[in-house]
Amino acid sequence: MKNKSILSLIFFLIITVLSSSGAFAHPGRIDLPKNQASGTLQVYYFDVGQGDSTLIRTPENQYILIDAGNNNQGNNVVKYLNHLGVNTLDAVVATHPDADHIGGLDDVIKSINVKSVYAPKVSHTTDTYKDFLLAVKNKGLTIKQAKKDVTIPLMGVTATFLAPVNEYGSDLNKWSAVLRLGYKNNSFLFTGDADIKSETDMLINKSILKADVLKVGSHGSISSSSKKFIDAVKPRYAIISVGKNSYGHPNAGILSRLKDAGAAVMRTDQKGTITAISNGSTITFTTTKGAK
Template identity: 65%
Template sequence: MKKKLTSLFLLFALIISFIPAGADAHPGRTDSKGGHTCRTNCAKWGLEDGEYHYHNSDGTIKRTNTTTETKSTTTEKKDKSTKKVDSKATEIVLPKKQTSGTLQVYFFDVDQGDSTLIITPKNQYILIDGGNNDQGKNVVKYLTHLGVKTLDVMIATHPDADHIGGLDDVLKALDVKQVFAPKVQHNTQTFEDFLTAVKNEGRTIKTAKAGVSLELEGIEAEFLSPVNDYGNNLNDWSAVLKVTYNETSFLFAGDAEYAAEKDMLAEDSDLKADVLKIGHHGSKTSTSKAFADAVSPKYAIISVGKNSYGHPDSGILARLKNINATAYRTDKQGTITAVSDGKKITLVTTKQLK
């Protein structure tokens, strides 16, 4: 009997020695998720009473907060896209911040989609589009890297996911003073997420349409489109912005297609620009010959990634060549930065053409 007791005691001592340090010191059972809720002496462990947490193998405690818990369970779709981002997030190459006092335009590499940041000579910030849902975190990374804390203006060119998908992440991460979008709705979760994020930021959407100007210092910025109602063609609803800084100018065409281009031409607005952000990722449904001729850009920026639509179209690339516009592509050159000192424009890219 005594022998039996001794061996039992030894066995018990053996078990005790295998329990990692810290695990016995903090009572509570782990649940199916691998963590548990703190009930006693929580402050001692750096936890709030009732706080859900995990124990790491090294005895340290991993805190979670209840708000992220609920968020990740209610927006399952978002959660998936976030996971996708994490793998992509490491791949992005951050552009170099250019000298203040210039007009800087960063055409971010957001794969298939659009996202462009304008920094004015007076350090005001305008973001046009935020890429797809899975690019939102990257856009926030680009913006914070470039020192943006507050956006003076956010423009959602049109409700397609490859333009507005990431904007909710931007609205959550940064202060946004004004939001502009064309007066058109879209029945998607992505569009709803955008509207909710704008509302949570305490903003109402201002209408982007031909003739509306942005109030900015030292530069002119005016919408040239939409001119009309384009029904179900979301691309033609695109807010098209023209920015002029002294002798230099930029035209950001969103996904505007032929019908919108035709209306802009008919409006007799000054379409001429040194830099053209090509409409609809270089699709053959945009950049008609008449439009390309009227803008006659020196530089044509194509924001494009891997896609099954055939963007950019070879005919459009040939058209740009014919008008002596040098084409830059985000899929090949990464983020493209155009810098204007008011007289001349220089371009830099994060990747070199192979």
């Protein structure tokens, strides 16, 4: 009997250690962000691994979703939205047809009421892109073109596309929809995978690029975030949506460039979902992993 007690104690200790180490963690578990009180502008940079997905909640409780990560992240994005009480998306923005941006959008569109969908006028032949188009069609929606000077009608904030400025053939990253959001004295810039050519065209077009918070282009790739572009944006904060990858994202040189520009850099692979809260004059942040 004594031996059984000792064995039971040992077994209990082993289970406790394994549980605390995460050995039995549920593979589909995600860390959900804190639901912020209404009346402020909130931007949730979702942790979707190596991909992009961002939710904007306006002070008037309107919601805009930009991208939804890869195919395997769609259900997670739906979980994020449900947790945050999102019943209707006033706008969905598909920045470009790459799978790590639009892969999960079909799941979102099927699960959540959507009023409008914006995307650049470029197509792709992948099943992922076809799934996105089919989900839009099945909801009885048509895609509104995202391009420079197009605005998303919202109350109390401005949301204007700065890109694509031109047409770029089959180069999908260059087609990325770039959205600038303004709320009183604060501003945010969402760049998708816009590369240096697109950045240059925005500069030539004399777009208003200045923004307090920059969603860094292409997961911190060296193909984006030129010095001239960063100098024009002058971000105080730079958010990089990134996960485990073999591309070298984020690039060390880009990280140095952002820091040299005075931007505080935050990464979803290190901080989890990052939430920016603006009252129109100041911006605070909360994350699901670690300290601010």
